[in-house]
Amino acid sequence: MTAVPATASSTATVVCDYDRLTPELGVAALVGGEQVAIFRLADGSVHAVQNLDPFSGASVMSRGITGSRGDVPTIASPIYKQVFSLLDGTCLVTMDKSPKAGHAPDLVVYPVTLDNGQVIIDLAGSE
């Protein structure tokens, strides 16, 4: 959560004010045609992952429950309850299910930067 460097790529998009985010409650955003789920946690950090839930095929991750497994902050799918790391998108709990055909089990994570009270997502930096 450093300020956006001057060389920020043109794919970086301002999504909303930081104050628009409620702690522990996600929101969805449309960034360059992609759906992104954004979470502000109780410690103030902001995380962004793909909104598409690979196990149901529905775009719902922003409506999941945040939490932790050990020290890792997590998000649980609201549909079949799989749990993913908010740090690197790894699926930590599959609930004995496989992702829908054509989907990887892990979530894509997008880098988030905060600048002047604004939340900025950069699609190009996804991993």
Place this chain on the structure above:
Amino acid sequence: MTTEHIVVVGGGMVAHRFTEALRARDTEGRYSVEVLAEEPRAPYDRVALTSYFQLKSPEELQLGDPALWHDPLVTLHRDTRATGVDRDRRIVTVDGGREVAYDHLVLATGSYAWAPPTPGADLPGVFMYRTVDDVAALRGWVEERRAALGRPVRGAVIGGGLLGLEAAGALQSLGAISTVIQFADRLMNLQVDEGGGEALKRLIEALGVTVRCSTATQEIRAGKDGHVGSLLFADGGEQLVDVVVFATGVRPRDELGAKAGLEIGARGGVVVDDACLTADPAVSAIGEVACIQGACLGLIAPGNTMAEIAVDRLLGGSSTFPGADMATKLKLLGVDVASFGDAFATTPGALEMVYADPVNGVYKKLVLTDDATTLLGGVLVGDASAYASLRPMVGAALPGDPAAWILPEGSVEKGEIELPDSAGVCSCNNVSAGAIRDAVNHEGCHDLGAVKACTKAGTSCGSCLPLVKKIMGTELEKSGIEVSNALCEHFELSRAQLFNAIKVAEVTTFSEVIERFGTGRGCDICKPTVGSILASLYNAHVLGGDRAALQDTNDRVMANMQKDGTYSVVPRVPGGEILPEHLILIGQIAQDYGLYTKITGGQRIDLFGARLEQLPSIWKRLVDAGMESGHAYGKSLRTVKSCVGSTWCRYGVQDSVGMAIALELRYRGLRSPHKLKLGVSGCARECAEARGKDVGVIATDKGWNVYVGGNGGFTPVHAQLLVEDVPDDEVFRVIDRYLMYYIRTADRLQRTAPWQQEHEGGLDRIREIVVEDSLGLGEELDAHMARHIDSYEDEWKAVLNDPERLKQFTSFVNAPDQADPTLAYVEQRGQRRPATPEERAGGAVLIAPSTLEVRS
């Protein structure tokens, strides 16, 4: 490998067990089975025959999974009576002369109801009590006579044994006056001693059944209409009757075996050895028709054991009949009766230790060896709660003072029981304590469900479950495996403990709760649990404070998320009674938003396909018209289903709709460990299917019967009677306390049925707590429920009035006007449904969401 063909003659419970066990164990398909059943239906639970009166159809008595009869290696012939066996040709002949060939024959013909030769026993109005058809005929006759006579029907049951008392109960539940005529000097003389018989008689008479012991029936006389009219007794007495039921015992149906030249026992029955084989190695006999170790056994447990032995032998095993455990525990007319071991103290030197309390109708006796240490048997009448612990201890030393087991709870400290491995715990399925310990220690079964699945213990009548649970707990403790009730990695407390902790500490936010009682940030398990507890305790809005982030998927937005991420909306329709203008409004909303509509199982209407951002505007139209949230999304009260009741129905005896509405408005919004469903029926026909609900209320002539702990779902269970014939205010008081007590003590996501079953002491103990207030909790539970009722508000309306909370109902934080572009629908039967991946790929998607609604 060639398949050998087994023919089973008989379609009763033991035939069912044989077939089920064979198909479960014969994994290679060595045998095919053909079952010849004389009755016009698949095997049913004959033990539960009397419950037929509370059921809608005989199908509810069905045994096991009906898929068994569709197994390609199983053939069931109903309405098929075997008439002869040709053992040389290995052929069974059935009615009509058809021949069925066998490689192995299993006789499981059971028994027939026997009546002593009595003049008049063939009069219309005289019945036996053995099959569903007997019971159905009896019911038809009683109903017909009541209508014809215009007064209560007078019934008499000849025979005061187990079956006779069942039949008396059946007559009573049909509204007939019933008298039990017993030849012996006491009721159930085969199971209980004189003192027990006395206690039983008093208890049964208190229920309105007249008992005449030491009475021989000499003749049944016809009335003027040619139907049964009176009973004439040997002592000269006479009694007027409109219906007579014989329950004077059973005799083995061994005629087929006798005709085939098989040896018959002195008192009947096809003689078999300990492997259940007759002298002909191609013929077995099992169940009541078998004369094993010199006797025919009329209980289901040894019948099931014989079925298992026959299967084991066919598959090359070497099991033998261990001797019958004739222990019985039953509830007759609501009265507990149990008898086990040497109940009559026939062992030389045996001591009898007796506790009798005629005021409360309790009689308990232990039979002990002459040094008063080893348990030999016992009789329990009025309170048989000690049965599950005591029966397996027969032959073993009772720790501590044996009197502790029969004196009122708490008067003497009970010793800790450690059962020997060989002690039988589940007699229905013949499971020993050792088998349960084995499952825990070597099969990795660490919870009750796993132990049940692995050993089959407690899967039939369930009376041994508390003991199974105790043995499992002790074993886990011994091997150092902590019996973890922890909610998740963030809380070491169970839900019930956490509930108490939060209540005592009076904390109201998740951050306080996890700081004081947990660790970490929480997760999708503990957060909704805490959210539910806070809602149950304080009834504040689920999205208020920091609570929105705690709520599970559906509670988060107060609608039910569907597979594509859209929601369904269900407004409350209390008791299923709805105004025409509300019906029109719902239809109008569905049209305007393009929602799919379906009637729910709870008598209301579900609107599917609403997007997150559309929810508030849909709610607003409903709320403006006076409707409110139906909580279809919550672990909370869902609906109170009702039949139309006495206001319209020709048969209704109470206003079931009025009662259902009152209950639904009373408990609406009540958050609980799992969803709650209630039902109210206006008469005993039970059209609202209330006994499939967590709480079922059924009208009687005198008030209401309240049933609790029913479930549909994955494991259907019928609700059990909690109180009888109570007035309206008592219905509310009892349900208030039952629900509150459940909410405080159940596990996370534990529905009422398993909660009730696993509660220490079962429903009897729960009844003591919520009806008799044995823990003195009553006032507190009442006050808690009163607070809930007073503080109720419609959750939808509250959100509409709060701009902060409304912000959550946005599609995209940076594009609130855009709908989720990935939604896709096709039309089906005139409505839309989500497109399948194939339809999306094939471009067959007909409806894109943006073209649907006329307003948003």
